[in-house]
Amino acid sequence: MSQSRPVKDLTIDNITENVHAINSDCKDPRLRxxxxxxxxxxxxxxxxxxxxxxxWEAAIKFLTDVGQICTNVRQEFIxxxxxxxxxxxxxxxxxxxPEASTEGTVLGPFHTHDAEHSPNGALISHDPDxxxxxxxxxxxxxxxxxxxxxxxxxWETDSKGFYDVQHADRxxxxxRAVVQSDDAGMFFxxxxxxxxxxxxxxxxxxxxxxxxxxxxxxxxHFHFMFDxxxxxxxxxxxxxxxxxxxxxxxxxGVKESLVVDLxxxxxxxxxxxKYGVSPSMRLLQYDFVLVGEEEVGKLRDEKAxxxxxxxxxxxxxxxxxxxxxxxxx
Amino acid sequence: MSQSRPVKDLTIDNITENVHAINSDCKDPRLRxxxxxxxxxxxxxxxxxxxxxxxWEAAIKFLTDVGQICTNVRQEFIxxxxxxxxxxxxxxxxxxxPEASTEGTVLGPFHTHDAEHSPNGALISHDPDxxxxxxxxxxxxxxxxxxxxxxxxxWETDSKGFYDVQHADRxxxxxRAVVQSDDAGMFFxxxxxxxxxxxxxxxxxxxxxxxxxxxxxxxxHFHFMFDxxxxxxxxxxxxxxxxxxxxxxxxxGVKESLVVDLxxxxxxxxxxxKYGVSPSMRLLQYDFVLVGEEEVGKLRDEKAxxxxxxxxxxxxxxxxxxxxxxxxx
Numbered sequence: 001m002s003q004s005r006p007v008k009d010l011t012i013d014n015i016t017e018n019v020h021a022i023n024s025d026c027k028d029p030r031l032r033x034x035x036x037x038x039x040x041x042x043x044x045x046x047x048x049x050x051x052x053x054x055x056w057e058a059a060i061k062f063l064t065d066v067g068q069i070c071t072n073v074r075q076e077f078i079x080x081x082x083x084x085x086x087x088x089x090x091x092x093x094x095x096x097x098p099e100a101s102t103e104g105t106v107l108g109p110f111h112t113h114d115a116e117h118s119p120n121g122a123l124i125s126h127d128p129d130x131x132x133x134x135x136x137x138x139x140x141x142x143x144x145x146x147x148x149x150x151x152x153x154x155w156e157t158d159s160k161g162f163y164d165v166q167h168a169d170r171x172x173x174x175x176r177a178v179v180q181s182d183d184a185g186m187f188f189x190x191x192x193x194x195x196x197x198x199x200x201x202x203x204x205x206x207x208x209x210x211x212x213x214x215x216x217x218x219x220x221h222f223h224f225m226f227d228x229x230x231x232x233x234x235x236x237x238x239x240x241x242x243x244x245x246x247x248x249x250x251x252x253g254v255k256e257s258l259v260v261d262l263x264x265x266x267x268x269x270x271x272x273x274k275y276g277v278s279p280s281m282r283l284l285q286y287d288f289v290l291v292g293e294e295e296v297g298k299l300r301d302e303k304a305x306x307x308x309x310x311x312x313x314x315x316x317x318x319x320x321x322x323x324x325x326x327x328x329x
Numbered sequence: 330m331s332q333s334r335p336v337k338d339l340t341i342d343n344i345t346e347n348v349h350a351i352n353s354d355c356k357d358p359r360l361r362x363x364x365x366x367x368x369x370x371x372x373x374x375x376x377x378x379x380x381x382x383x384x385w386e387a388a389i390k391f392l393t394d395v396g397q398i399c400t401n402v403r404q405e406f407i408x409x410x411x412x413x414x415x416x417x418x419x420x421x422x423x424x425x426x427p428e429a430s431t432e433g434t435v436l437g438p439f440h441t442h443d444a445e446h447s448p449n450g451a452l453i454s455h456d457p458d459x460x461x462x463x464x465x466x467x468x469x470x471x472x473x474x475x476x477x478x479x480x481x482x483x484w485e486t487d488s489k490g491f492y493d494v495q496h497a498d499r500x501x502x503x504x505r506a507v508v509q510s511d512d513a514g515m516f517f518x519x520x521x522x523x524x525x526x527x528x529x530x531x532x533x534x535x536x537x538x539x540x541x542x543x544x545x546x547x548x549x550h551f552h553f554m555f556d557x558x559x560x561x562x563x564x565x566x567x568x569x570x571x572x573x574x575x576x577x578x579x580x581x582g583v584k585e586s587l588v589v590d591l592x593x594x595x596x597x598x599x600x601x602x603k604y605g606v607s608p609s610m611r612l613l614q615y616d617f618v619l620v621g622e623e624e625v626g627k628l629r630d631e632k633a634x635x636x637x638x639x640x641x642x643x644x645x646x647x648x649x650x651x652x653x654x655x656x657x658x
Contacts, residue, residue: 006576008583010414012421015581019414022577025542035541037378039413041370046418048640049366050633050652053423056415060406067396067406077389077396084368085339085348086385089375092341094382212364213354247335248351252344254337304379311377323379 016043029324065204073165075109079205082106082251083214095232096299101142101289105253107235109200110163111155111225115176121275123190124177130159130192133282134265134275137188139181139226140289146185147290153178153225154189161197188275193262193282194220196245209250216250219243226288232296238286260286297321345372358653394533402494404438408534411435411580412543424561425628430471430618434582436564438529439492440554444482444505450604452519453506459488459521462611463594463604466517468510468555469618475514476619482507482554483518490526517604522591522611523549525574538579545579548572555617561625567615589615626650 007018019039026032045051066076081087087106095104118124135154139147155176157163164174181187198216201209209216220243226234239246239259246254265272266279301318308316308323317326336347348368355361374380395405410416416435424433447453464483468476484505486492493503510516527545530538538545549572555563568575568588575583594600595608630647637645637652646655 007578007581008576009585010417010421010581012418015414015418015421018581022543023541026540027542028540031540034378034380034384037374041374042413042415043418045366045370046415046422047636048642049363050422050629050636051363051419052651053419055363056410056419056423060404060410063392063406064396064399064404067393068399070393070397075389075393077392081385081389084371085344086371086375088339089341089344089372090380090382090385092339092344093375093379094385211355211357211360212352213356214351247337249336252336252339252347256338300379307376307379313377322381 012047016040019043029319029326030322033324062204062208069203073112073170074200074203076200076203076205078107078109079199079203080208082108082199082253083205083209085252088252091235093303094300095234095296096303098142098291098295098299101291102234102236103255103257104234104236105255105258106237106251107225108223108251108253110165111153111223112165112173112176115153115155115173115178118177118179118189120179120182120186120188121190122177122179124154124179125156125158125175125190125192127158127160127175127192131282132278133191133193133262133284134271134277135189135191135222135284136271136275137186137285138287139185139187140287141231142289142291142295146181146183147228147231148181148183148185150181150185150187150226150228150231150290151178152180152187153223153227154191155223156191156194156221157197159192159195161195166200190277191222191284194222194240196220196243199250214250215245215248217245218249218251219245219254221253222284224288226290228290230293231290232293234288234290236288238284260284341376345369348372358648358655359651362653391533391537398532402441402499403529403532405529405532405534407436407438408528408532409537411437411528411582412534412538414581417581420564422632423629424563424625425632427471427620427624427628430620431563431565432584432586433563433565434584434587435566435580436554437552437580437582439494440482440484440552441494441502441505444484444502444507447506447508447518449508449511449515449517450519451506451508453483454485454487454504454519454521456487456489456504456521460611461607462520462522462591462613463600463606464518464520464551464613465600465604466515466614467616468514468516469616470560471618471620471624475510475512476557476560477510477512477514479510479514479516479555479557479560479619480507481509481516482552482556483520484552485520485523485550486526488521488524490524495529519606520551520613523551523569525549525572528579543579544574544577546574547578547580548574548583550582551613553617555619557619559622560619561622563617563619565617567613589613 023035069076091104139150179187201216220240221237223237239254241259241261263283265281265283272279352364398405420433468479508516530545549569550566552566568583570588570590592612594610594612601608
């Protein structure tokens, strides 16, 4: 490893360029760029705020606490990213949506990889206190053609506002499933009406919300994640209109296009018979529109070029879909 | 808790101001300011780099790994702060040093609170493979007057470059002590000659250094931390001149004023007899100069005001020694 230049006698004014110099031996141009921006912002933050040693110590302790409370079913760093608006921002940057396609929103920390594959029509939430709800949705492409064979992860809380993984006595998945769209691009299952709930606030992120004088609630919503080769993965959720937290989601996830009016099965002629459910059952309907991977890739590059122009970033180019210093291509 | 304004349909361009709006209900003006700057830099970082979802996921995993490897004797977040130059920067901001006082440097992750209080002259390092070294130092104030009764934490590695806490079979402190300056402002003890060593590189920070193509070594050094009511705490270290890593310290800690030439006890007439040690023993001598708390506080405020001017920050003031939005005072 080469040492770009001697590093000694670093001060408030020259340390940033010296850290850049040492990191410039990194062979990966994208990582080198990410580190260059990260170190610049980190140092500027400290300089602009005149960060004190006790504050730095508190930050070290906070981040350590965030890491230590993480388990295979609790992701406190995602929660932190969520409440700072970073998660929604990154999703917006990386998954630009053309007009008329379904918008994305935050993944949240409660997706798991152990949900059961369920056939269409299955009951996926077994909380007896939940209000039964039929979910009937379609998946189409941007040309309006049904998309069959899409793998769809769905997940929601129980009637008390807890995901299965938040129960210490969890024996297996509940309130979650992996379903698949049929030849007509339809998928349907029985669940329960989602309820508002606080994000886990017994840890460091909850304490941070407390000192910021912020409430920890998310409005009632139902998570969906769509995967099919050739299509851009869509991570989204549907929100119930009229929820008390519709306009103050702790993680900034609500978008008007994702807010739905809950209906009743009897609203639609023949639905009760077709799906073999009670006419009085609540009904969630939505038509999702997926975007091709290639289309999103092009749009992503286009938006990146637009950002380069708008932000006046000199000498930047796009290589393999990511921004790096170099010729603009 | 009031909700400043409805939060919905957030985009790349408007999310930052909306996160600020929600955080503005925080009652603590300093914390509110810190969050405002933190969120701005975090979002700008994501926007400027067009951060991707896989990169965000990698960052979440990295930070989680950093937190999870921390124990009561391993602090990986401090290590991360060190290799990014943040630790040295914060120390420089918070502990400005007037001319002719001893400069500070990084604390590092290996200070503990279980070191034994040792009388002057004690042997503090028991590694039989270490090269014996006599340490004889003075502590003075900026007027040149000896300062008695200063509590001084000292710590160093063993002959193989490991701190005691890095040994799995550690039964108690070694290579560390708490000593005290005598009425003449002197403190002295027997230790071993420090050696260069890699910072712990079997964890996520070590892996980061690897992909950055950086070596993990610190030059040979000896840590000191000075505490006495009325004086600004001094965290510093002495570095041995000629060390192979003198100009490429992985954590950016070396300052010319802290680089020393190691001598031999026989260099100074009468030293061997005075301290009852062999004339051929290595010798580390240094005169430390502490600064009064009040003097540092004034200097800190002065530097903060200078920064406000230089960085053109509008409407900032200093309250209780920290920068906050408000009237400049």
